[in-house]
Amino acid sequence: MTQNIYDDDQFFKGYSQLPRSIHGLAGAPEWASLRALIPDIKQQNILDLGCGFGWFCRWAAENGAEHVLGIDVSERMLARAREMTRDGRIAYIRADLESLTLQTGRYDLVYSSLVFHYLENLQLLMGEIYRSLLPGGAFVFSVEHPLTTAPIRPQWQVDGGRRVAWPVDSYQVEGPRSTNWLTDGVIKQHRTLETYVNLLIDTGFRLAHLQAWLPTEEQLREHPDWEDEKHRPTFLLVSARR
Numbered sequence: 001m002t003q004n005i006y007d008d009d010q011f012f013k014g015y016s017q018l019p020r021s022i023h024g025l026a027g028a029p030e031w032a033s034l035r036a037l038i039p040d041i042k043q044q045n046i047l048d049l050g051c052g053f054g055w056f057c058r059w060a061a062e063n064g065a066e067h068v069l070g071i072d073v074s075e076r077m078l079a080r081a082r083e084m085t086r087d088g089r090i091a092y093i094r095a096d097l098e099s100l101t102l103q104t105g106r107y108d109l110v111y112s113s114l115v116f117h118y119l120e121n122l123q124l125l126m127g128e129i130y131r132s133l134l135p136g137g138a139f140v141f142s143v144e145h146p147l148t149t150a151p152i153r154p155q156w157q158v159d160g161g162r163r164v165a166w167p168v169d170s171y172q173v174e175g176p177r178s179t180n181w182l183t184d185g186v187i188k189q190h191r192t193l194e195t196y197v198n199l200l201i202d203t204g205f206r207l208a209h210l211q212a213w214l215p216t217e218e219q220l221r222e223h224p225d226w227e228d229e230k231h232r233p234t235f236l237l238v239s240a241r242r
């Protein structure tokens, strides 16, 4: 059963104050790179897994998608998504991705941003996603990078008040990590890069692009506050095709 931490009072308050929650896609440092992996979405049927506040759903509709379905397990995230959405092409439903069944051959694009590292069982979902895509359909997603999720006690190494390194341990030990992010005891699942890639290959997907996201020099000039993120890849971005 999922932890559904996004419905926790303290976590939700903290998450609501993050730049990506206030400014949407423009406040997500990896969005430009993820955006580059998304094919033309005009007249397309799109599924957003773990849609959160629905920023991507609204972006997709504004950019010509025919229909967008956003799925999330958090009532609070979905309530905020519904409040911010006035578009008949977008629908939201509440469901747990750990036990989701999807319609066969329905979607041109399945998208998911920063959700899969919360899931214990990704194999079942991968199969559902593959089955729900039309032949040639695209699957684009991001997760916290395996080098970021690996440490048993995730903690920056600090020197002179500055974050200087992200020590990595237990890389091969897959499974839950308890982190204190926004509130104590947030459970994320660590997987190696091979596990992500082999899950895709074994499901039948064709890999199109992999990217370890770190801020570019240009982004750092514009956002000096992202300096810490240059020490290790924060996100893994993946594009695959059915």
Ligand SMILES: C[S@@+](CC[C@H](N)C(=O)[O-])C[C@H]1O[C@@H](n2cnc3c(N)ncnc32)[C@H](O)[C@@H]1O
Residues within 6 Å of the ligand: 002, 004, 006, 020, 049, 050, 051, 052, 053, 055, 071, 072, 073, 074, 077, 095, 096, 097, 098, 112, 113, 114, 115, 118, 119
């Ligand atoms: C980091 S937020 C990302 C939200 C959105 N995709 C974005 O990028 O703005 C993670 C989202 O995944 C959802 N989530 C986590 N575990 C889930 C599960 N088992 N089933 C459905 N949604 C889940 C959370 O409720 C939350 O809205």
